[in-house]
Amino acid sequence: MTLEIDLLTQLRGIATHPAARGLMDDAAVLGDLVLTHDMIVEGVHFLPDDPPADVAWKLVAVNLSDLAAKGAVPLGVLTGTGLTHDAQWNAAFVDGLGAAADALNVPLLGGDTVAMPAGAPRTLGLTAIGRATGPVPARSGGAVGDALYIAGTIGDAGLGLAVAMGQMAGPEALVMAYRRPQPLLEMGQALAGQVTAMMDVSDGVLIDALRLAEASGVGVAIDLDAIPMSEAALSLGRDRAARLRAATAGDDYALLFTSALPLRDLPGRPHRIGQLVRAPGLQLSDGAGPVPVPARLGWLHQG
Amino acid sequence: MTLEIDLLTQLRGIATHPAARGLMDDAAVLGDLVLTHDMIVEGVHFLPDDPPADVAWKLVAVNLSDLAAKGAVPLGVLTGTGLTHDAQWNAAFVDGLGAAADALNVPLLGGDTVAMPAGAPRTLGLTAIGRATGPVPARSGGAVGDALYIAGTIGDAGLGLAVAMGQMAGPEALVMAYRRPQPLLEMGQALAGQVTAMMDVSDGVLIDALRLAEASGVGVAIDLDAIPMSEAALSLGRDRAARLRAATAGDDYALLFTSALPLRDLPGRPHRIGQLVRAPGLQLSDGAGPVPVPARLGWLHQG
Numbered sequence: 001m002t003l004e005i006d007l008l009t010q011l012r013g014i015a016t017h018p019a020a021r022g023l024m025d026d027a028a029v030l031g032d033l034v035l036t037h038d039m040i041v042e043g044v045h046f047l048p049d050d051p052p053a054d055v056a057w058k059l060v061a062v063n064l065s066d067l068a069a070k071g072a073v074p075l076g077v078l079t080g081t082g083l084t085h086d087a088q089w090n091a092a093f094v095d096g097l098g099a100a101a102d103a104l105n106v107p108l109l110g111g112d113t114v115a116m117p118a119g120a121p122r123t124l125g126l127t128a129i130g131r132a133t134g135p136v137p138a139r140s141g142g143a144v145g146d147a148l149y150i151a152g153t154i155g156d157a158g159l160g161l162a163v164a165m166g167q168m169a170g171p172e173a174l175v176m177a178y179r180r181p182q183p184l185l186e187m188g189q190a191l192a193g194q195v196t197a198m199m200d201v202s203d204g205v206l207i208d209a210l211r212l213a214e215a216s217g218v219g220v221a222i223d224l225d226a227i228p229m230s231e232a233a234l235s236l237g238r239d240r241a242a243r244l245r246a247a248t249a250g251d252d253y254a255l256l257f258t259s260a261l262p263l264r265d266l267p268g269r270p271h272r273i274g275q276l277v278r279a280p281g282l283q284l285s286d287g288a289g290p291v292p293v294p295a296r297l298g299w300l301h302q303g
Numbered sequence: 304m305t306l307e308i309d310l311l312t313q314l315r316g317i318a319t320h321p322a323a324r325g326l327m328d329d330a331a332v333l334g335d336l337v338l339t340h341d342m343i344v345e346g347v348h349f350l351p352d353d354p355p356a357d358v359a360w361k362l363v364a365v366n367l368s369d370l371a372a373k374g375a376v377p378l379g380v381l382t383g384t385g386l387t388h389d390a391q392w393n394a395a396f397v398d399g400l401g402a403a404a405d406a407l408n409v410p411l412l413g414g415d416t417v418a419m420p421a422g423a424p425r426t427l428g429l430t431a432i433g434r435a436t437g438p439v440p441a442r443s444g445g446a447v448g449d450a451l452y453i454a455g456t457i458g459d460a461g462l463g464l465a466v467a468m469g470q471m472a473g474p475e476a477l478v479m480a481y482r483r484p485q486p487l488l489e490m491g492q493a494l495a496g497q498v499t500a501m502m503d504v505s506d507g508v509l510i511d512a513l514r515l516a517e518a519s520g521v522g523v524a525i526d527l528d529a530i531p532m533s534e535a536a537l538s539l540g541r542d543r544a545a546r547l548r549a550a551t552a553g554d555d556y557a558l559l560f561t562s563a564l565p566l567r568d569l570p571g572r573p574h575r576i577g578q579l580v581r582a583p584g585l586q587l588s589d590g591a592g593p594v595p596v597p598a599r600l601g602w603l604h605q606g
Contacts, residue, residue: 003390006390011400011414013397014401015412017379019412023413028381028413035379037428038383039385039428041423044419076320076331078331079340080342081310090306090310091313097314098317107318107320109318110330110338110339111314112342113310113311115306116344116347123426125342127338127340127383127430129333
């Protein structure tokens, strides 16, 4: 993780164009274009035995989730795929890419394909280009008193990863949440004009909420019991430990946002989980009272 | 190379949106946006001991060269950088990225940084976004009788790579041509409205000319003696073998284009090297008569 943080700090020094938003946001905003590029690397962001079509889905979905968090309509994607000589894997990956692009209604516009040297992991990048539907919310727009919301559910993908890795038994729906995240594009577009700040939850709701608060120059208080969890996740535990596990797991691709006003005309019902507060940092509580903030707030990539 | 060709064939099956141009062009063209993404992988597209700032330059330059070939003005770039834990290399790379972005006048808008697993090669991708300045030339617009031109010089980078690898002695200018290619943005913009077809030369002028001809449904005849070479390259040889070597080397990032009319108002003088002909395939000649077409027409990535 240190590498990514070190690099990001250095990159911020050169990404001085306002469209880069200081590399502090989910995406760049250039006029009405919203642009994002995320990479996934075998052994780091996906498992070597994950089905290739699911890897392709994830590559598209995680990038469209960044567009969702900015309320943008996807215009197209470009891929950068470093693959191995496993022709069967590659064919299944391309089929999956086409299926994901169809299902998520975004055209593949171009990109590059390279053969990785022998022994190197598959290394996949994708650039998603979207068009803003109005003002593009930043992470940094929250203010003290704003309510904090989640659209989507939290913790499914983290449990699904544990199931996929054979660490625990659990419903297949959780594995699907890990392998086939659904970018909340319609919700993001409906929310964009109503929020003060918005981002997608990719590393865990606690760490991402703290990032939103810090970007906004405030603190955040979260009611652990209010964090929305699916029936499948709740079937594996609903106590404080289970809720903390969900709130610190990654790969949710839910939307996390703040608003000062009542929400309206949405395709679903977001859950209010807390609010922005004056005191810096993160305060946690549940029905039983204050909850000690865990040392590890989210999923940090090993590397 | 088979991997890339196989994959490209499959990807063409799913990239059916007109903006993708059938994945047959240097870039995607979506309205007035021109979009390209190229990857470079350590050990495949650059040498492990290439200076990091030069690697960063190349990453930016090869993508801007694709925009140049479409006559586009660069709006910004997004990077996808898979790096190792060599902090000194990484810092020099980011410095070089900033310097390249400054020198080539394109802002860094965003991207992603990941730590590659231990032992994996650095894997770098970049998306360049440009705005068209008028009609965007394709590779496929050439017609029988059009003159074929090169803007820039051919063969320097191939010789520079050989010098950098210690395979031969030669002027430093050639190594710089390999490490610091100059995208011909101004020339591309001036040409875009005057050409019938245009592309950049990345894999060798013979193979790329054949690609342009095939995309246009015609053949091509090239006068080997007319291919522009630099004084530095000519200092290492000017006979037919040297010219064939230059014409089949990669990484030139010159512009290759066709036109039916005299050219005007250009920032430099392109060289007429041949013309499009009815007979399919490639015909080569020089002052001494017909030249047998070499088996290897360009630089194909090993992998």
